[in-house]
Amino acid sequence: xxxxxxxxxxxxxxxxxxxxxxxxxxxxxxxxxxxxxxxxxxxxxxxxxxxxxxxxxxxxxxxxxxxxxxxxxxxxxxxxxxxxxxxxxxxxxxxxxxxxxxxxxxxxxxxxxxxxxxxxxxxxxxxxxxxxxxxxxxxxxxxxxxxxxxxxxxxxxxxxxxxxxxxxxxxxxxxxxxxxxxxxxxxxxxxxxxxxxxxxxxxxxxxxxxxxxxxxxxxxxxxxxxxxxxxxxxxxxxxxxxxxxxxxxxxxxxxxxxxxxxxxxxxxxxxxxxxxxxxxxxxxxxxxxxxxxxxxxxxxxxxxxxxxxxxxxxxxxxxxxxxxxxxxxxxxxxxxxx
Numbered sequence: 001x002x003x004x005x006x007x008x009x010x011x012x013x014x015x016x017x018x019x020x021x022x023x024x025x026x027x028x029x030x031x032x033x034x035x036x037x038x039x040x041x042x043x044x045x046x047x048x049x050x051x052x053x054x055x056x057x058x059x060x061x062x063x064x065x066x067x068x069x070x071x072x073x074x075x076x077x078x079x080x081x082x083x084x085x086x087x088x089x090x091x092x093x094x095x096x097x098x099x100x101x102x103x104x105x106x107x108x109x110x111x112x113x114x115x116x117x118x119x120x121x122x123x124x125x126x127x128x129x130x131x132x133x134x135x136x137x138x139x140x141x142x143x144x145x146x147x148x149x150x151x152x153x154x155x156x157x158x159x160x161x162x163x164x165x166x167x168x169x170x171x172x173x174x175x176x177x178x179x180x181x182x183x184x185x186x187x188x189x190x191x192x193x194x195x196x197x198x199x200x201x202x203x204x205x206x207x208x209x210x211x212x213x214x215x216x217x218x219x220x221x222x223x224x225x226x227x228x229x230x231x232x233x234x235x236x237x238x239x240x241x242x243x244x245x246x247x248x249x250x251x252x253x254x255x256x257x258x259x260x261x262x263x264x265x266x267x268x269x270x271x272x273x274x275x276x277x278x279x280x281x282x283x284x285x286x287x288x289x290x291x292x293x294x295x296x297x298x299x300x301x302x303x304x305x306x307x308x309x310x311x312x313x314x315x316x317x318x319x320x321x322x323x324x325x326x327x328x329x330x331x332x333x334x335x336x337x338x
Contacts, residue, residue: 002325015105015114023075030078043326044083045333052085054291054313055214055241057140057172061085061333063304066295066316067144067175067218068116072123073131080139083329088316089128090144091177094162096124097148100182104264108257112299113268114319115259116248119182120146125166132170143171144218146180153185153194157201164202173213176202179220179247181265187220192230199238214241221246221274221296228278232286242291244316245278246271268319272297276310283311299324301335308336 010018029035050061064086065079073089080087099121106115122128132141145167147159164174176199178189189195199217206212217240219231235243248265255270275296282292294312298304299320307315320328 039081059085062314064316066318073128077137080137082326086140088142091146093148106259110257115262115264117182117264140172142173143167144175146177174215216242218244221249244293246275280310301332304332
């Protein structure tokens with residue numbers, strides 16, 4: 001029903017406008033008595049077999065919602081009702097920013113993909129913190145952090161530290177985003193020297209806390225093997241908790257849709273294979289030395305299993321959730337039970 005009716009309707013409208021419309025609709029529906037419990041009965045799979053203990057956290061299942069979907073922490077409690085084991089909010093920056101000019105999201109229907117050039121549009125860390133303080137569910141929350149567009153790379157560490165300190169009490173783990181293609185020069189921070197300095201600075205701040213929290217690094221699928229080797233070295237030297245592989249790609253290989261030449265990050269089915277390759281490379285070359293969260297092109301239970309078999313410990317959905325609907329979370333969890 002989702003693909004034949006709901007998606008057909010939603011896809012008639014501008015992607016960004018329909019995203020806000022959908023959020024408002026879910027928010028309203030979840031305030032109606034019994035709707036949250038009905039939603040949980042429809043989409044959640046509760047079983048101790050699905051639980052996963054990773055970097056000191058207990059996940060009720062391995063399927064999460066990737067950053068960028070609920071970037072302003074508006075619906076994390078509501079998404080818990082759809083069966084997710086964890087929700088990653090953000091990317092959050094110290095100051096609010098509008099992001100890039102619209103139109104900035106494009107559906108590539110023939111490719112079952114999206115291109116976005118949002119540019120870290122968000123309400124700013126202070127607003128997000130206040131929303132997270134009102135959390136009602138026990139869903140695990142990841143905080144994906146970045147730098148403001150106007151902050152030069154030489155001062156990027158300051159922005160990440162501000163977000164880290166302000167979010168510390170309201171998230172369960174952190175993700176350092178240096179891999180979005182939509183903030184000018186951001187990906188330069190993936191180079192070995194600046195990235196090591198950034199992660200070590202955050203780790204030093206982390207170790208000042210009574211109970212440090214896991215810090216993960218989100219990387220691009222466009223890194224070379226040599227750069228991936230550097231990532232393994234950096235994770236080893238800074239002792240961060242793990243890696244999220246991968247963000248969106250700037251590659252346009254094999255696309256057929258009319259919007260294929262739009263600038264921005266490509267997500268969905270076209271990134272699936274490369275994302276899995278990166279996961280397998282990191283897992284194999286590091287001898288599975290650190291946890292990996294796999295994201296990129298998961299549109300079916302088989303896609304999720306492929307990521308897990310390649311070496312991922314958890315998976316995240318974004319574009320697949322849009323194309324396949326909330327039933328995808330249940331199908332993946334049921335397949336993992338079997």
